[in-house]
Amino acid sequence: xxxxxxxxxxxxxLIGTAAAGAGLSxxxxxxxxxxxxxxxxxxxxxxxxxxxxPDDTVIIRIARSEMGQGTLTGxxxxxxxxxxxxxxxxxTEYPTPGQNLARDRxxxxxxxxxxxxxxxxxxxxxxxxxxxxxxxxxxxxxAWGVSKxxxxxxxxxxxxxxxxxxxxxxxxxxxAAQLVPPLQVELKDPKDWKIAGKPVxxxxxxxxLTGKQVFGAxxxxxxxxxxxxxxxxxxGGRLAAFDAAAVRKLPGVRAVLxxxxxxxxxxxxxxxxxxxxxxxxxxxxxxxxxADVSSASIARMLQEGLTAKDAFVGNQSGDVKAALKAAAKTxxxxxxxxxxxxxxxxxxxxxxxxxxxxxxxxCPTQNGEAALAAAAxxxxxxxxxxxxxxxxxxxxxxxxxxxxxFVKQAVAIAKQLPGTPVKLLWTREEDxxxxxxxxxxxxxxxxxxxxxxxxxxxxxxxxxQSILASVRPEALKDGADSFIFQALQPDGHHGISYTIPNLxxxxxxxxxxxxxxxxxxxxxxxxxxxxxxxxxxxxxxxxKDPLAFRxxxxxxxxxxxxxxxxxxxxxxxxxxxANGAHRGLAVCKAFNSYVAACAEVTVDADSGQLKIHRIxxxxxxxxxxxxxxxxxxxxxxxxxxxxALLYGECTINGGRVEQENFDTYRSMLINEMPKVETxxxxxxxxxxxxxxxxxxxxxxxxxxxxxxxxxKRVRQFPLKNVDLSSA
Amino acid sequence: xxxxxxxxxxxxxxxxxxTPLLWVLREQLGLTGTKYSCGIGLCGACTVHIDGKAVRSxxxxxxxxxxxxxxxxxxxxxxxxxxxxxxxxxxLDVPQCGYCQPGIIMxxxxxxxxxxxxxxxxxxxxxxxxxxxxxxxxVRRGVHLAVQLNKRGRS
Numbered sequence: 106x107x108x109x110x111x112x113x114x115x116x117x118x119l120i121g122t123a124a125a126g127a128g129l130s131x132x133x134x135x136x137x138x139x140x141x142x143x144x145x146x147x148x149x150x151x152x153x154x155x156x157x158x159p160d161d162t163v164i165i166r167i168a169r170s171e172m173g174q175g176t177l178t179g180x181x182x183x184x185x186x187x188x189x190x191x192x193x194x195x196x197t198e199y200p201t202p203g204q205n206l207a208r209d210r211x212x213x214x215x216x217x218x219x220x221x222x223x224x225x226x227x228x229x230x231x232x233x234x235x236x237x238x239x240x241x242x243x244x245x246x247x248a249w250g251v252s253k254x255x256x257x258x259x260x261x262x263x264x265x266x267x268x269x270x271x272x273x274x275x276x277x278x279x280x281a282a283q284l285v286p287p288l289q290v291e292l293k294d295p296k297d298w299k300i301a302g303k304p305v306x307x308x309x310x311x312x313x314l315t316g317k318q319v320f321g322a323x324x325x326x327x328x329x330x331x332x333x334x335x336x337x338x339x340x341g342g343r344l345a346a347f348d349a350a351a352v353r354k355l356p357g358v359r360a361v362l363x364x365x366x367x368x369x370x371x372x373x374x375x376x377x378x379x380x381x382x383x384x385x386x387x388x389x390x391x392x393x394x395x396a397d398v399s400s401a402s403i404a405r406m407l408q409e410g411l412t413a414k415d416a417f418v419g420n421q422s423g424d425v426k427a428a429l430k431a432a433a434k435t436x437x438x439x440x441x442x443x444x445x446x447x448x449x450x451x452x453x454x455x456x457x458x459x460x461x462x463x464x465x466x467x468c469p470t471q472n473g474e475a476a477l478a479a480a481a482x483x484x485x486x487x488x489x490x491x492x493x494x495x496x497x498x499x500x501x502x503x504x505x506x507x508x509x510x511f512v513k514q515a516v517a518i519a520k521q522l523p524g525t526p527v528k529l530l531w532t533r534e535e536d537x538x539x540x541x542x543x544x545x546x547x548x549x550x551x552x553x554x555x556x557x558x559x560x561x562x563x564x565x566x567x568x569x570q571s572i573l574a575s576v577r578p579e580a581l582k583d584g585a586d587s588f589i590f591q592a593l594q595p596d597g598h599h600g601i602s603y604t605i606p607n608l609x610x611x612x613x614x615x616x617x618x619x620x621x622x623x624x625x626x627x628x629x630x631x632x633x634x635x636x637x638x639x640x641x642x643x644x645x646x647x648x649k650d651p652l653a654f655r656x657x658x659x660x661x662x663x664x665x666x667x668x669x670x671x672x673x674x675x676x677x678x679x680x681x682x683a684n685g686a687h688r689g690l691a692v693c694k695a696f697n698s699y700v701a702a703c704a705e706v707t708v709d710a711d712s713g714q715l716k717i718h719r720i721x722x723x724x725x726x727x728x729x730x731x732x733x734x735x736x737x738x739x740x741x742x743x744x745x746x747x748x749a750l751l752y753g754e755c756t757i758n759g760g761r762v763e764q765e766n767f768d769t770y771r772s773m774l775i776n777e778m779p780k781v782e783t784x785x786x787x788x789x790x791x792x793x794x795x796x797x798x799x800x801x802x803x804x805x806x807x808x809x810x811x812x813x814x815x816x817k818r819v820r821q822f823p824l825k826n827v828d829l830s831s832a
Numbered sequence: 833x834x835x836x837x838x839x840x841x842x843x844x845x846x847x848x849x850x851t852p853l854l855w856v857l858r859e860q861l862g863l864t865g866t867k868y869s870c871g872i873g874l875c876g877a878c879t880v881h882i883d884g885k886a887v888r889s890x891x892x893x894x895x896x897x898x899x900x901x902x903x904x905x906x907x908x909x910x911x912x913x914x915x916x917x918x919x920x921x922x923x924l925d926v927p928q929c930g931y932c933q934p935g936i937i938m939x940x941x942x943x944x945x946x947x948x949x950x951x952x953x954x955x956x957x958x959x960x961x962x963x964x965x966x967x968x969x970x971v972r973r974g975v976h977l978a979v980q981l982n983k984r985g986r987s
Binding site: 173311317319325451772 | 928963
């Protein structure tokens with residue numbers, strides 16, 4: 106990839122410069138009380154992305170949220186790369202969504218999901234850094250009375266090459282802020298990167314080691330009260346009545362109030378007092394129409410869809426019906442994937458202060474702008490009279506992006522206590538029972554092999570829940586949800602990894618009354634299991650090696666083939682594994698990245714105890730902005746994906762989720778964690794995501810290894826419900 | 833009114849004796865580095881030391897702790913992030929979201945106090961903390977690195 110020339114619209118920089126000034130940064134500092142410096146002390150911004158202090162500290166503005174995935178550091182690397190600043194002096198700050206609104210969305214999207222943090226903003230953040238560099242160089246050249254063409258910058262030092270004189274960014278930043286930015290700027294060729302593309306340390310680690318990092322749950326504001334809520338545990342149910350007098354006099358209790366149609370809250374001096382009182386509060390629920398819904402009734406609803414006549418078509422080529430009819434051998438299997446909770450370590454929370462004129466919210470959110478919209482709606486105020494101060498998240502995984510129920514609740518509570526900041530923190534139990542769950546689906550797969558064992562036709566029928574129908578119905582196309590076909594689509598960021606001559610992938614939409622949501626990896630998670638396990642089934646049915654069987658179908662998918670071959674080679678496919686382990690493979694394209702995994706497992710014949718010894722994983726994200734953080738995301742993806750495989754399951758009974766805490770909704774622990782060997786193999790020319798894709802291959806690689814070890818095909822999850830012993 | 837010894841200092845607290853130590857630390861003493869996550873002693877985010885042992889403060893009623901017992905929280909592990917576990921964690925960039933890390937760091941520090949060179953099996957047995965981001969492999973490497981830093985510090 107060569108140097109890239111970017112043309113900036115006139116509108117963009119005018120907004121940037123016209124609104125530049127001291128007031129902006131002040132607002133950023135106030136919320137957490139880090140500094141209440143007078144406005145005059147705040148250094149001017151060079152442009153929307155870059156503020157440089159006289160002491161050469163560089164503050165880079167980050168619009169996306171940091172929830173552990175490392176985007177904060179990666180985006181700062183991209184800005185700093187083009188800025189040519191001293192990386193050791195870089196700090197970051199979040200602009201607020203209110204500021205974004207006031208400045209015509211100069212920072213673009215705040216949404217942090219879909220593995221978009223870097224791939225969705227790399228170009229404009231790099232452009233922001235490059236423009237700031239040009240302004241700083243020009244300011245120095247002006248001061249020296251020389252041509253800016255004779256000047257260059259490196260590590261925050263500007264040099265006039267003919268004379269050798271130098272100055273620093275901090276000395277010229279104020280002058281640079283007054284200049285009009287150029288209309289064109291050149292971005293570096295990634296092969297020349299010095300900060301981006303390198304395994305630099307994260308910028309947010311230090312405070313996470315000492316307890317200094319303030320999460321939303323930790324926030325303290327002067328005069329703040331604490332609240333906790335209970336919403337009707339039955340989906341679609343309502344709050345009928347509660348006996349406030351029964352707990353009103355308990356220690357510390359300040360208010361017992363209706364939050365909205367579904368929830369009641371206790372507000373107290375401390376959170377523990379609020380929780381203690383809420384536990385004792387008599388509440389009557391109107392359970393509504395879903396009180397009889399159960400996992401069994403949902404399963405029946407989905408089973409019907411597996412053979413239903415009507416279905417939305419997501420991918421079709423050739424004539425699958427004829428191909429299956431003519432096949433020498435057909436293979437059929439039905440899989441199912443359960444509801445999952447995001448289960449972020451930090452439960453949902455938000456702090457709000459409401460007055461008739463203004464509403465402010467402090468919260469961990471994956472989408473500041475959506476949080477602002479939710480706050481304004483609940484506040485009954487225009488967005489211009491509201492703002493949201495973002496805080497690093499104690500986990501997001503999709504729960505805190507499209508859903509701001511906790512923000513609305515916090516504002517609804519604060520609105521009843523005007524002028525008083527109220528921190529709402531959910532209990533773990535509330536968090537488990539009021540999620541936006543990984544949707545539930547089943548899939549029936551029928552494959553046809555010819556007499557040589559070649560795959561001639563495949564029908565994948567998905568039956569189950571659409572996220573879009575519930576969350577973003579306006580995104581449905583003629584009623585169809587394209588997201589449901591992630592990783593099985595004809596092409597694009599979630600294109601299928603194989604070429605199959607006769608193929609039909611269709612979806613019978615069946616929407617149970619359990620709220621679904623985007624859950625790290627989204628529909629790729631189950632679709633990769635369905636596809637990769639079934640391809641394995643077909644390979645065995647054809648009497649072929651699972652690697653060779655896949656390779657043959659991947660001639661038109663060279664990047665997918667490359668990651669698959671990389672894991673097979675490093676794992677030693679075809680040679681015996683250590684520990685007498687058995688291997689399984691999986692490959693997938695998701696979020697525009699190519700990923701593959703090879704798992705090595707043993708299963709104790711008597712006890713059925715599974716041990717995952719080793720996983721080799723490969724990822725090609727196009728560009729690798731921070732390779733060591735990609736490794737961290739790949740390793741973490743196995744914990745997330747394998748926790749789901751081993752334990753993850755929200756069951757429904759009486760219209761509510763049965764699991765209330767980590768005792769019944771378990772997560773993998775360190776003693777179950779396999780060794781992970783990560784191959785980061787960026788091939789350039791495109792930008793893929795990193796936070797989610799690898800989750801897709803975690804479960805199927807292990808499941809295929811389990812089959813190799815035991816001859817057992819597990820098709821319903823999680824594994825905790827399955828006996829793997831050979832007894 | 834009761835007395836506690838937290839991070840080397842004696843403090844007076846005025847709170848219902850059934851209140852879990854976690855909430856006394858967080859809400860009475862402002863030590864929010866110790867986290868709430870499950871509230872039933874399962875996840876380990878609330879791990880602190882009492883007399884050098886890693887305990888889960890969300891299930892310890894404050895009236896069961898005596899004024900003579902030494903409570904150490906993440907804020908008191910070192911004054912400047914220089915504990916070998918903290919140094920190792922910084923070197924390996926262990927945290928992702930970081931919410932569970934104070935608990936894991938406290939559990940790891942207690943393990944190193946009792947076992948100077950823990951094996952992988954020791955780590956498995958003594959760090960049963962939930963981390964949804966999935967930092968386990970770096971946690972494991974971090975414990976082993978902390979052992980090396982400890983040795984270097986002594987030599």
